[in-house]
Amino acid sequence: MIVVTGATGNVGRPLVRALAATGERVIAVSRRITAQDVPAGVRHARADLSEPEQLKPVLDGATALFLLTSPDFLATGSGVGEVLEVARNSGVRRAVLLSSQGVGTLRHPSLFEDALKESGLEWTVLRPGGFHSNALQWADMIRAERAAAAPFADVVLPTIDPDDIAAAAALVLREDGHSGRTYELTGPEAVSPRQQVAAIAEALGEPVKFTELSRADAKAQMLRFMPEPVVESTLGILGEPTATEQRVSPDVERLTGRAAQTFAAWAVRNRAAFE
Secondary structure, eight states, rough: OOOSTTTTSSTHHHHHHHHHHHTOOEEETTTTOGGGSSSSSSSEEOOOTTSGGGGHHTTTTEEEEEOOOOHHHHHOOOOOHHHHHHHHHTTTTTTEEEHHHHHHHHHSHHHHHHHHTTTSSEEEHHHHHHHHGGGGGGGHHHHHSSSEESSSSTTOOOOOOOHHHHHHHHHHHHHSTTEEEEEOOOOOOBOOOOHHHHHHHHHHHHHHHEEEEHHHHHHHHHTTTTHHHHHHHHHHHHHHHHHHHHOOOOOHHHHHHHOOOOOOHHHHGGGGGGO
C-alpha cells in the first residue's frame, strides 16, 4: 500500500490517479480531503504533517510514502524527521520526497532531504523546477481582462508539467532500483513568462496583454500566500537563475520513457481555466 500526502495538490492528484490506474492500493492524505477528491475505490484520510501522530493510523500497513510538504511547513524547517520516524515505526520501507531544484543549487535549505537520508528508509528525492501550473496565478486576470503580469519577462526556465512529476513519482514509488537516487525534473525546453502568456493566448485563440512587474511588486503579491524566505529564494531563481537552473534535465524521459510535456501542450489541456 502507498500513502500519498499532499493528495489534493497539482502533483498529488495526478499521482493518486496514476497509482490507482496500475491497481496499487492507495491512501490519499491531505488536511481537507474529501471523497470527491479521489478516484473511486481510493481511500482518503485527513491528516496534517505538522502533527505526525495523526499519520499513525494512515501509515499502518503501508510500504511506501510520498512526502509532499507545503510552503508553510517548509518554512518552519522542522518536523519532517518526526514524520519519517512515524513512517519507519509503522513499517514503511520506502519514502519519496518531492523536494525542489533549489536545494541542489543551494537556494533552499536541505533539512528535509538530510532528514530523509538519515531516516533509515529506502529513499528517493525528486527535485523539480517551477511548475507549468504556476501560470494558473494569471487565470482570474486573463479571464476578466485578457491580460497577465509577471516579473522578469524574458528570463527563461525549463518549467515542468505536474503530470510529469506525478508519472516519475509513480514509477519510483512502485519500482526497485531508485533507492539513494536524486532526480532533477524539468520540462523539455526553457520558456519565459512572456512566452508562457503567448502560449496561453494561442490556446485561447485570442490576444492576451503581458505586463512586466517590478521585483518589489511581485514580492508583495507573493507574500500573500508564501513565507518571505520562500519568496526571496523563488524570486532569486526567477530573476537570476544559474546555468543549472536553466538546464533541461533528461530525467523525466529516462524514468517514464517519453519526453516531458511542453508548456504549450499544458496550456491547451488547461485552456478552460483561462476562458
